[in-house]
Amino acid sequence: xxxxxxxxxxxxxxxxxxxxxxxxxxxxxxxxxxxxxxxxxxxxxxxxxxxxxxxxxxxxxxxxxxxxxxxxxxxxxxxxxxxxxxxxxxxx
Numbered sequence: 500x501x502x503x504x505x506x507x508x509x510x511x512x513x514x515x516x517x518x519x520x521x522x523x524x525x526x527x528x529x530x531x532x533x534x535x536x537x538x539x540x541x542x543x544x545x546x547x548x549x550x551x552x553x554x555x556x557x558x559x560x561x562x563x564x565x566x567x568x569x570x571x572x573x574x575x576x577x578x579x580x581x582x583x584x585x586x587x588x589x590x591x
Contacts, residue, residue: 500589501589502591503589503590504590505561505562505564505565505566506562507561508559508560509558509559509561510557510558511531511557511558511559511571512554513547513554513555513556514555515529515582516553522552522554523552523553524552525575525576525582527577528546528574528575528576529573529574529575530544530546530547530576531544531545531557531574532544532545532572533570534570535564535565535567535568536567537565541564541569542559566590568587568589569587569588569589570585570586571585571586571587571588572585573585573586
């Protein structure tokens with residue numbers, strides 16, 4: 500888990516690959532949701548920025564956030580197939 504200071508911009512990034520390990524764009528969408536330690540959703544199903552095939556990022560502005568652990572959920576939707584990858588970070 501990475502540690503950041505409140506007020507810092509956190510660059511949340513994710514890579515999407517197919518079964519063979521090649522970078523792939525989800526056919527429908529790439530979204531992000533960020534939730535704080537009290538289960539308050541800070542970013543709700545927001546679109547991510549595409550950097551290259553299969554590579555996405557989201558700039559999370561943490562001004563006004565509280566200290567503690569946050570969960571990030573990356574959601575790739577490809578037709579009816581949904582894949583979610585999660586990670587956490589800590590703010591203080």
